[in-house]
Amino acid sequence: MVGVDMVPMKILLVICDGMADRPSNELNGMTPLESAEVPNMDRLAREGQTGLMDVIAPGIVPGSDTAHLALLGYDPMVVYTGRGPFEAAGEGVEVRKGDVAFRCNFATVDAKMHVTDRRAGRISSGTDQLAAALNGMKIEDIEIIFKQGVDHRAVLVLRGPGLSPWVNEVDPHHEGKILESKGLEPEDEKTARILNEFTRRSYEILDKHPVNQARVKNGKSPANIALARGSGSPPEVPSFSEQHHGLNGAAVVGISLVRGLCDLSGLEIIPVKGATGSTDTDLEAKARAAVKALETYDFVLLHFKAPDLYGHDGDAPGKAAFIEKIDLALGEMLANLKDTVVCITADHATPCSVMDHASDPVPVLIWGTGLRHDITECFNELEAGTGGLGHIRGHELMNLLTGLAGRNPKFGA
Amino acid sequence: MVGVDMVPMKILLVICDGMADRPSNELNGMTPLESAEVPNMDRLAREGQTGLMDVIAPGIVPGSDTAHLALLGYDPMVVYTGRGPFEAAGEGVEVRKGDVAFRCNFATVDAKMHVTDRRAGRISSGTDQLAAALNGMKIEDIEIIFKQGVDHRAVLVLRGPGLSPWVNEVDPHHEGKILESKGLEPEDEKTARILNEFTRRSYEILDKHPVNQARVKNGKSPANIALARGSGSPPEVPSFSEQHHGLNGAAVVGISLVRGLCDLSGLEIIPVKGATGSTDTDLEAKARAAVKALETYDFVLLHFKAPDLYGHDGDAPGKAAFIEKIDLALGEMLANLKDTVVCITADHATPCSVMDHASDPVPVLIWGTGLRHDITECFNELEAGTGGLGHIRGHELMNLLTGLAGRNPKFGA
Numbered sequence: 139m140v141g142v143d144m145v146p147m148k149i150l151l152v153i154c155d156g157m158a159d160r161p162s163n164e165l166n167g168m169t170p171l172e173s174a175e176v177p178n179m180d181r182l183a184r185e186g187q188t189g190l191m192d193v194i195a196p197g198i199v200p201g202s203d204t205a206h207l208a209l210l211g212y213d214p215m216v217v218y219t220g221r222g223p224f225e226a227a228g229e230g231v232e233v234r235k236g237d238v239a240f241r242c243n244f245a246t247v248d249a250k251m252h253v254t255d256r257r258a259g260r261i262s263s264g265t266d267q268l269a270a271a272l273n274g275m276k277i278e279d280i281e282i283i284f285k286q287g288v289d290h291r292a293v294l295v296l297r298g299p300g301l302s303p304w305v306n307e308v309d310p311h312h313e314g315k316i317l318e319s320k321g322l323e324p325e326d327e328k329t330a331r332i333l334n335e336f337t338r339r340s341y342e343i344l345d346k347h348p349v350n351q352a353r354v355k356n357g358k359s360p361a362n363i364a365l366a367r368g369s370g371s372p373p374e375v376p377s378f379s380e381q382h383h384g385l386n387g388a389a390v391v392g393i394s395l396v397r398g399l400c401d402l403s404g405l406e407i408i409p410v411k412g413a414t415g416s417t418d419t420d421l422e423a424k425a426r427a428a429v430k431a432l433e434t435y436d437f438v439l440l441h442f443k444a445p446d447l448y449g450h451d452g453d454a455p456g457k458a459a460f461i462e463k464i465d466l467a468l469g470e471m472l473a474n475l476k477d478t479v480v481c482i483t484a485d486h487a488t489p490c491s492v493m494d495h496a497s498d499p500v501p502v503l504i505w506g507t508g509l510r511h512d513i514t515e516c517f518n519e520l521e522a523g524t525g526g527l528g529h530i531r532g533h534e535l536m537n538l539l540t541g542l543a544g545r546n547p548k549f550g551a
Numbered sequence: 552m553v554g555v556d557m558v559p560m561k562i563l564l565v566i567c568d569g570m571a572d573r574p575s576n577e578l579n580g581m582t583p584l585e586s587a588e589v590p591n592m593d594r595l596a597r598e599g600q601t602g603l604m605d606v607i608a609p610g611i612v613p614g615s616d617t618a619h620l621a622l623l624g625y626d627p628m629v630v631y632t633g634r635g636p637f638e639a640a641g642e643g644v645e646v647r648k649g650d651v652a653f654r655c656n657f658a659t660v661d662a663k664m665h666v667t668d669r670r671a672g673r674i675s676s677g678t679d680q681l682a683a684a685l686n687g688m689k690i691e692d693i694e695i696i697f698k699q700g701v702d703h704r705a706v707l708v709l710r711g712p713g714l715s716p717w718v719n720e721v722d723p724h725h726e727g728k729i730l731e732s733k734g735l736e737p738e739d740e741k742t743a744r745i746l747n748e749f750t751r752r753s754y755e756i757l758d759k760h761p762v763n764q765a766r767v768k769n770g771k772s773p774a775n776i777a778l779a780r781g782s783g784s785p786p787e788v789p790s791f792s793e794q795h796h797g798l799n800g801a802a803v804v805g806i807s808l809v810r811g812l813c814d815l816s817g818l819e820i821i822p823v824k825g826a827t828g829s830t831d832t833d834l835e836a837k838a839r840a841a842v843k844a845l846e847t848y849d850f851v852l853l854h855f856k857a858p859d860l861y862g863h864d865g866d867a868p869g870k871a872a873f874i875e876k877i878d879l880a881l882g883e884m885l886a887n888l889k890d891t892v893v894c895i896t897a898d899h900a901t902p903c904s905v906m907d908h909a910s911d912p913v914p915v916l917i918w919g920t921g922l923r924h925d926i927t928e929c930f931n932e933l934e935a936g937t938g939g940l941g942h943i944r945g946h947e948l949m950n951l952l953t954g955l956a957g958r959n960p961k962f963g964a
Contacts (some may be wrong), residue, residue, distance in 0.1 A: 187936070508904050510573050510582075510911060512936045526936030530609060537610030541910030548908055549607060550614025550627065551634040551781060551808075 146505055147383075147543040148478040150428065150471070153209065154464055155202065156394075156446025156488030158500035158519060162454035170445070170490070171501065172518040175467040178472060179482060179503065179517040185478075186505025189527025190519075191253045191535065193486055199497045200532075202446075205485035206399050208532030210439075211381050212373065219303040220370025226293040227401045228394025231285050233372045238301045238329055240285075241368040242292040242310060244361035247341065248459040251316050256309075257290040258361035264349040265292065268361055271343050284364070287394065294336070294366050302326040307367035308337045316365065333366060340364040377404035382392050382540050383547065384415065387437035390428045392419055396441050405439065406431075417444045417460065425467040429474045436545070449488025457490060464530040479506035479543045481535070482517065502527060502535070509542055560919055560956040561891040562798075562850045562949075563884070564840065566622065567877055568615065568809075569901030571913035571932060575867035577862025583858070583870040583903070584914065585931040586896040591879040591885060592734070592895060592916065599918030601894075602940025603932075604948065606899055612910045613945075615859075618898035619812050621945030623852075624794050625786065631715040633783025639706040640814045641807025645699050646785045651714045651742055654781040655697075656722060657681065657774035660754060664729050664776075669722070670703040671774035677762035678705065679918050681774055684756050690748050691741075697777070700807065715739040720780035721750050721841040729778065746779060753777040754864060789816035795953050796960065800831050800850035803841045805832055818852065819844075830857045830873065838880040842887045849958070862901025892919035892956045894948070895930065915940060915948070922955055 177247040191529025193208050194215070195201045203221050204214035219248060222239035231238050244265060246255040265286035272284040280298035287293060304322040319334050322326040341363045344350060350360035378387055389400035390408045392415030401407050410427045412420030423441070428440040442464055450456035468482070484500040503520035530538065540546050570584060578586040604622050606613045607628070615628035616634050635652035645651050657678060659668040672799045678699035684959040685697040693711035700706060715860050732747050734740040754776045757763060763773035791800055794816075802813035805828030814820050823840045824832030834855070841853040855877055861870035881895070896915040899908050914935035925939025943951065 413571035508573060510932060513934060524937055526603070526933070528603065528936070530943035534609045537608075538910075539610070541612060544905065544909075546610060546612050546910055548612045548614050550631060551616030 142471050145477065146436070148432050149539050149543050150432060150475065150478050150480045151209070151437070151439045151539065152464075152468065152480070152482045153206075153439065153441045154482070154484050155441065156485035156486060156495070157461060157484035158451045158498055159449065159454070159457065160487070160489040160491055160498065162490055165456045165458060169519050170448075170454050171461055172311065172520060174458040174461040174465070176461060177467045178469040180515065182447065182480060182482065182505040183282050183521070184515050185505055185511055186334070187510060187527050188501060188503045188514045188517060188522040188525030189530055190499040190522050190525070191483060191502045191530050191532055192499045193532035195531065196499075197496050197497050200486040201495065203338060203394055203399060206396050206530065207373070209485060209535055210378060210403050211533060211536035212375050213533050217373035217375050218329055218370075219373070221302075221368035221395065222370040223372040223402065224398040225287070225368065226295050226398065228362045228396070228398025229285050229287050229293050231283055231293055231295055233295060233402065233460060234297065235372060235374065236297075236301060238296045238303050238369055238371055240294040240307070240366035242294050242364045242366050244290045244292060245363050245365045246359040246361065247316065247363045251341070253310055253313050254363070255359045256365070259353070259359035261290050261353070261361045262468050265290070267349050268347060271347055271504060272340055275339065277335050277339070281299045281527070282336060282503045290361065292362065292364060296329065296332060300328050303369045303371045304331060305330045305369055307369065308333060309365035309367040309490040310542060316363070337363065337366065358398060359360045372402055375403070379404055382536055383545055385436050385540060385545060387439065388431045388435040389439040389441065390431065391439065391441035392416070392424070392524070393441070393443050400439060406435065408451065417447055419444060421463050422466040422470065425471045429471050432475065432478060445484070446488045449490055450493055452490045452493045454490040477507065479504065479509070479539055481539055483535070502530065504539070504542065506542060512530050557957050558890065559849070561845050563845060563888065563893045564617075564850070564852045564952065565877075565881065565893070565895045566621070567858050567874065567895065567897050568854065568856045569862045569899060569908070570874065570897035571900035571911055572862065572867070572870070573900070573902040573904055573909075573911065575903055578866045578871060580804065582932050583867050584874055585933060587871040587874040587878070589808045589874060589930060592930040595893060595895070595918040596916055596934070597928050599916060600923055600925040600940050601874040601914060601916045601927045601930060601935040601938035602943055603618045603912040603935050603938070604896060604915045604943050604945055605912045606945035608944065610910050611901040612908050614908065615808055615898060617947065620786070620810050622898060622916055622948055623791060623812070623816050624946060624949035625788050625816075626946050628926040630786035630788050631783075632786070634808065635706070635716075635783035636785040636815060637707050637781040637808050637811040638700070638781065639811060641809070641811025642698050642700050642706050644696055644706055644708055646708060646815065647710065647822045648785060648787065649710075649714060651709045651716050651782055651784055653707040653720070653779035655707050655777045655779050656936045657703045657705060658776050658778045659774065660729065660776045660907070664754070665730060666723055666726050666778070668772045668779070669725070672766070672772035673927065674703050674766070674774045678703070680762050680773065680946055681722050681757055683761060684760055685753055685777060688752065690745050690752070693745050695749060701788045703774070705777060707777065709742065709745055713741050716782045716784045718743040718746060718782055720782065721746060722778035722780040729958050733929040750776065750779070785815055788816070792817055795850075795949055798849050798953060798958060801844045802852040802854065803837050803844065804852065804854035805829070805837070806854070806856050813852060814854050814927065819848065827855045829859055832857065834876050834880040835883065838884045842884050845888065845891060858897070859901045862903055863906055865903045867903040876894060890920065892917065892922070892952055894952055896948070912942065915943065917952070917955065919955060
């Protein structure tokens with residue numbers, strides 16, 4: 139007996155960064171998602187299935203990078219070394235196998251290498267010229283690639299033989315003397331030595347740079363050093379398509395970290411005008427771009443950053459209000475989707491009472507025409523605890539979705 | 552503290568092949584199991600516990616062979632190589648460690664080795680003589696064991712030194728030129744060479760065989776070649792009894808694949824007259840045989856194939872009606888069982904809307920006198936999502952059952 143040739147469904151994965159939360163006094167003991175009016179999410183919960191997801195594992199507090207690695211179907215416990223390569227890729231720097239990449243801050247130090255301002259007066263212009271002055275230098279046999287990011291941020295990539303991501307960072311993370319990088323093992327020492335030398339030279343070059351001379355003249359802190367942290371090498375993993383039975387995918391995402399991670403995994407990045415990765419983002423434009431991308435791609439990841447920002451600010455009503463905006467955008471998308479499995483979830487909890495990431499599992503919702511429903515009627519942390527999906531792990535989600543979309547081969551006969 | 556000497560309970564595992572499903576338009580949005588009147592299953596759900604089971608892992612689409620390996624307590628991800636040895640054992644051919652076995656079709660080819668009919672006109676008689684003409688030949692130092700199955704089906708076992716299951720099949724799976732088998736690695740080439748030579752010789756011998764000469768004279772397609780696929784070696788695993796603390800078991804099963812798998816794992820196969828492995832099977836006879844076997848054995852696996860067949864046909868009402876027949880048979884069994892843990896489940900979903908296996912988890916029910924109950928009142932996919940068993944994995948089921956039956960030793964003191 140041969141099955142009919144079912145046309146596999148497409149997959150839309152909506153990630154609401156940091157959306158999962160805890161009860162809030164300001165919201166009468168409800169979470170922002172419970173408190174928000176989300177008729178579209180509730181409809182999908184009623185017609186589909188919900189559950190709770192430990193994005194990494196029970197009790198693990200996910201970072202945005204490790205969380206998204208898991209959600210794309212990789213095990214971060216195995217493949218993650220550090221955040222640097224995702225930030226670098228997110229800023230449009232090519233990161234290759236064997237490279238070691240870092241996030242950097244332009245900071246202000248005095249002549250004794252004491253940090254007096256970690257963000258160099260929140261410098262917002264001229265960093266392209268400062269970055270150009272550092273980019274392309276060579277230390278020993280290592281090539282230095284350096285590029286500015288938003289405001290005081292930048293990225294550093296080391297390229298050459300014998301590099302390792304297992305080195306301490308030089309950024310002290312507060313005012314005080316900069317740190318000396320050290321390797322974890324003897325074979326990591328070369329990278330530490332290169333990084334220390336880069337840090338020293340960055341001061342030499344930047345301190346006398348015309349951009350900084352002008353800043354000092356105007357009473358501003360000079361951006362006279364580049365402080366690196368978050369060392370990492372790009373994960374040596376199969377591409378997203380290889381990992382998921384040939385699934386071709388795209389991502390609509392406003393922030394560089396997640397954009398870089400999607401890019402490195404082989405997802406096509408769809409640029410959207412007005413996608414800021416913040417609370418002022420153009421949700422409708424992102425939603426339209428996601429729906430349009432689904433005409434071409436089998437899989438689209440749509441990422442909204444703002445719930446996480448409200449969580450970090452401890453603003454539960456603001457978070458609830460933004461979740462309502464996402465629900466409106468979702469409603470417009472649903473009117474224009476067909477034969478698509480829709481999944482809505484978060485990459486981690488950012489409880490407003492914690493004002494940081496937390497280990498609480500996140501609610502997850504899966505809906506598609508003809509798929510099963512469960513007894514849940516609303517989409518929130520409370521009801522998801524009784525949902526038909528049960529408790530799942532983040533790195534299992536993609537395989538669940540491709541399975542329900544009819545895209546997984548049979549194992550056995 | 553010392554427990555009383557509890558007499559361990561017996562275990563009846565009822566596997567309704569492909570029973571798990573999705574909502575059906577023809578059944579007012581219910582699944583066949585939801586729609587069926589199953590008072591006996593519902594009673595056991597009310598008095599016992601239900602849950603959902605990923606037979607292999609979330610998102611994995613199980614084959615019947617990998618699913619049953621998991622349900623017998625083995626991890627198919629580790630021990631499965633291919634379907635051949637289970638089919639061969641199911642046809643009563645002894646398969647030994649180191650053998651490589653295949654499923655075969657008697658097919659029709661022209662002189663250029665183009666397949667013109669993969670089922671040789673659905674030949675239904677004379678295959679015993681054709682098989683006898685191939686059985687017992689020797690190619691290099693390899694012994695050829697060949698036996699006919701039902702209709703155009705047959706099984707091939709290669710026995711001798713240096714064999715490997717990692718070879719391509721010769722069956723093109725549609726009309727067209729037969730394939731040349733190749734080994735995955737150099738050490739697999741011998742098996743590929745033997746298989747190619749066997750295929751060539753099968754044509755030489757069968758094309759001029761009197762059975763085929765008679766077929767051609769009568770205008771029928773000759774069964775003039777044996778095409779192999781599904782290569783595999785018997786899993787190198789502990790026997791069922793060794794795996795489960797000395798549990799001695801038997802199986803009542805109508806289809807050769809599952810029968811062979813049970814046989815290879817060391818379960819006693821109970822032959823039942825009227826057990827056809829199809830929709831016309833004698834359910835009462837199978838149920839009586841299972842109850843009788845429980846007088847002798849600690850564990851009985853009772854397998855009903857038909858729900859899967861209705862799923863492949865997309866016949867939701869037919870599937871629901873057959874599930875009601877299983878429920879009736881279950882009722883008779885319950886009247887005659889004592890001190891038995893009863894488990895009812897499926898090996899995979901075969902949704903009528905998909906007409907093939909799917910990755911959706913299957914409902915599972917466990918009941919036994921004195922064991923816990925949960926809040927579920929009916930046995931179906933929807934309620935099972937809220938059941939006390941939660942979400943389990945297929946390869947964990949047997950240990951759950953032996954644990955509840957009081958057969959597992961204490962781990963620690």
